Amino acid sequence: MSVTGVRGEERSDFTVNEGKALRQRSLSLLGSLLHPVRVRVYFTLIIVVISTAAQVAGPALLALGIDQGLTQVLDNNNWLPAELIVVAYILTALVSSSMMAIYMRSSALISQTVLLDLRERVFTHTQNLSMSFHENYTSGRIIARQTSDIETLRELLDGGLSSLFRGILLITFTAVALVALDPSSALPLLVALIPCYFLTRWFSDTSKKQFREARTFSARLIVQFVETMTGIRAVKAFRREARNEASYAIGVDDYKEANRKVIRLFGTYDPGLKVIGVFTLASVLLLGSFRVANGAMEVGVLLAAVLYTRRFFEPMEELAMFYNSFQNASSALEKVSGMLEEKPTVLEPEFPTALVHPRGSLDFNNVTFGYNSSSVVLPNLDLHIPAGQTIAMVGTTGAGKSTLAKLVARFYDPVEGSVELDGIELTQIANADLRRTIVMVTQESYLFSGSVADNIGLGKPGATPAEIESAARAVGAHDFIMRLPEGYETDVNKRGGRLSAGQRQLLSFARAFIADPTVLILDEATASLDIPSERLVQHGLQTLLADRTAIIIAHRLSTVAIADRVLVMEHGDIIEDGSPEELIAGTGKFASLHSAWRDSLA
Amino acid sequence: MTVQSAQEAPRGTAPLATAPLGTVRSLRRVFPLIQGAMPRLIIGMIIALAAAATALTIPLALRWLVENPLATGDVAQILPAVGLIFILGLAEVTFIYLRRWLVLGPGVFLEGKMRNSIFIHLQKLPVSFHDSWQSGQLLSRAMGDISTVRRWISFAFVQLFTSTIMLIAGFSVLFAYNGLLGLIFLVASLPLIVISLRFQRRFTKLARSTQDQQGDLATTVEESVHGIRVLKSFGRAGEALEEFLDQAAILRGTELAKGRANGQMWFWMLLIPDVGFAIALPLGIYQASLGNINVGTLIAFFATAALLKGPMQSIAPMMSMSIEAGSALNRYYDVMNTPIEILEVRGAQEVPAGPGALVFEDVHFRYEDSPADHADLLDGVNLSIAPGETMALVGLTGSGKTSLTALTTRLFDVTGGRILIDGIDIREVTIDSLRSRVAMAFEDATLFSISVRDNVLLGREDLTDSTDPALQERAGAVLDQSLDVAQADFVRSLPLGVDSVIGEEGLNLSGGQRQRLALARAIAMEPSILVLDDPLSALDVTTEAAVEKALRQVLATTTALIVAHRPSTVMLADRVALLHEGRILDVGTHSELLARCPEYRNVIASLEEEKR
Known part of the structure; x- marks a missing residue:
């Protein structure tokens, strides 16, 4: 069986190679959509870096204010450090909130530009496809491709970018800091990456299938909805309501179950990552505690190591959420790219013969x-x-x-x-x-x-x-x-x-x-x-x-x-x-x- | 009236049907829908709080570990302490897992329920509703809007609750630590209320606009697909694209405005608590220098205040999600609250078995949105069709013939007078029994993307749903007979015969083929009254003759009202009625009318005859 174009669209039981081909097609569509806005994406990423830095700096300044500012006031009645810290604090607050405002606008611009581009591509392509395609492909499905499938991409673009980048940023910084602080405490972290990898692979494989199903069911619902509302006179005259109601309810149920599975999958994946986090933290703590007891480690270092380990796993949730919406969007893009892959059978000539004064024979x-x-x-x-x-x-x-x-x-x-x-x-x-x-x-x-x-x-x-x-x-x-x-x-x-x-x-x-x-x-x-x-x-x-x-x-x-x-x-x-x-x-x-x-x- | 205001709206913007409700009032309307699921949601919230509380105890346990076993070097206590932290960690994850599991159910349950309800309601709403609503607006409500509500219930609702509880608890703790500092913090946060309210007003409009504009866009998409032949034939793909892009650009503009509004909201949401910190910090230090507050309490105060930043920051996205969900709910209720105007009277009986006399008594009809200065489309129609009689209905294009036929099955209701079947007003019987007694074939032959067999036996659930072999056999016989009468045996040469699935809207069949299937469908109902709207218009002469011949046998025993444009169709009828300026001008046989009625001659006489 082939998965070229819209063939195999209703299936979700693809072979490994078919699945790969589909995913490849969907990713290259995503890539081609992001390419024209890449400068703005880089710009937005820089904004995310600054805003993350400012957000991290805030609590540090606060701590400094209490540690240093307060001590200076109490001990020397010296207000200067406290005043400086307050000014610095206000400045970072201003930076972090302005960056956030800019980020919101900028990411909306990216997501809306990409969506407009995709809408235009799909619309144009649909119009270009030949009648042989339209006469054999349910119009409801074309509508599904152009409405709900495109919407899933929007979910990814709206929230995904910052959570992905911030997550990677925080995780990398934390990991580097931990290694620098105490390499042996980083060991459990390294070991923890192994179950994380397998868990993610399991989620990736299973969710792909579920998301594909969800897209198929959603398209089916749209097909039935459009057909019923378009033909409402016949539906009523021939008392089709009850029958439609029953079959629509089956569709709703399928879609609901697909959604439930997808959400539950994430509800397993995310706590799964957290469990790994708990094990890792306990290991770091246990190993560290004995080393502290033996005098091989400072308590402060242990505390910092524990803190870093926690911080390492905190952004994981955001990353997992990004991956979730990414899986969803790429399943939708698989279908959209399939339609874009359909070739018009009636082609416009590359070098047309001019028709100046047609006579009409x-x-x-x-x-x-x-x-x-x-x-x-x-x-x-x-x-x-x-x-x-x-x-x-x-x-x-x-x-x-x-x-x-x-x-x-x-x-x-x-x-x-x-x-x-x-x-x-x-x-x-x-x-x-x-x-x-x-x-x-x-x-x-x-x-x-x-x-x-x-x-x-x-x-x-x-x-x-x-x-x-x-x-x-x-x-x-x-x-x-x-x-x-x-x-x-x-x-x-x-x-x-x-x-x-x-x-x-x-x-x-x-x-x-x-x-x-x-x-x-x-x-x-x-x-x-x-x-x-x-x-x-x-x-x-x-x-x-x-x-x-x-x-x-x-x-x-x-x-x-x-x-x-x-x-x-x-x-x-x-x-x-x-x-x-x-x-x-x-x-x-x-x-x-x-x-x-x-x-x-x- | 919703439909009315839908029409008042200028083109390109969709209906803002109900008066704008506040977000909270809009969202409250979700509760009747999830009544049974409330316990789960409430337990979910409690568990979410438990998870948050557990998360807070872990640092405490950690502190104890550092301060006690590690400080004293009591190795024996390390293992239990770490074990405790480990168990607390696992407990937190378990709570998170449970919360997700508990909240998942109500969310998807609600989504399914809303989706089914809107479909059921839409099917019940009269044809006039469907005529005046753009289909994309209905689709976007049934798909996108309902998903928005589900996401709100599953994510924002619980988090909004836990954030609020945490904020209340946190602020109480702050006040307990130090009244003055707590007050400063609270006062500094007050502008947020004003900003939130302003944001809410602005964002509510934007959220509604984007949802409406998405509906408009869906409408354009639908039309570009359904009208593909016209667009291709005239080479107007470019113009269609331009219009589509204009609309998409409007949507993009609104989305960007939403992005700006969100950005602004975030700006204040992040800045204002920090300003609170910035004021509280020197003041706290000053207080500490006076000795009004000890250093430990000051540290605890700021540590707690820092914890509150998380829930405070989560308010901005929760607010936009809630506003969007509220607006989506409003759009849902725009449809759900539209009354079904064509209803059965209380205690309506089935149409009693009878010979099938159809009588129009001083029937008036006007479309509810037609201008007041226009006369009724049907302005006192009186017509009586005897049992078994075939009546042709003739009139100029636009004279109201199709509307008159639509009244017989209550696709529309008369606005005056009444229609009687065997002496009983059709508004006094059940709609279901009425529609099973009266079968219609429409001028545009809508077929569904189901098999030929199911299309033809559409109105015969009594036969098709039965497992009784006798009835099944009967279904086959009815199918064969109907196809024979309508001369639709071409279906037997389709790849799968009568089990072939028709391409959507029957478009890979020719117009004549579709029309014959629609006719077969009406015949298969074996109705006592048959209402056919120009049923043979797309047939070629030979086929028409064959259909007429076969149809005569059916008509011999069936009361029929047939809209006719051609003398050949009129020939099927015993008598002809001429609909002229909203009334039946004359009734008689074809030749009688030809002889005595100049208007009739004008409508029906062919070019040739006129020349004669």
């Missing part, structure tokens, strides 16, 4: 296509569409009409053969050029939150209100828009902005109209329109399509009337090809469809 040359290797949708298609021609595609569902349209829109690339626009292979045309030239309107007319005008304007960034209105007028949407509470400014999600399927289709039409493409593909784009609207749209289409290439997939034969040419498809082949009049006059499939349709109008 289309060619299919021996095109073979299937969505997967086992099934072929288009066995071998040869088709020439001259510039400016309006094509109507007819055929039963599954005949390959939509597939043909998707190939023209370059949602997919052919498995074999080529699709050409004005004699240039689509794969050689820059994305921006391609999208400006070819636009597809589908039956599913998705509206984004925002105003009606925003949604039409999507077809042409920077469109003026006048342009938007004229596009709406052209497709006959103006009247209903004006009846909305705030006209073009009505929010499509709010305030009576609820639009019927037909109205949404009219808006997508206006969107395509304003985009003014050379080639327009309408895939079932009029299905939900009522007849008067369809009439208006058809009227608009006749002017719109006059000088451009169009592929219209429609089940309504009324739409076919405006076509120059009709293609009847069956099982991926074109079985009839001619002008509407020719085909109606003939004896083929279209002729019989047409007469059946005429009958249905009666």
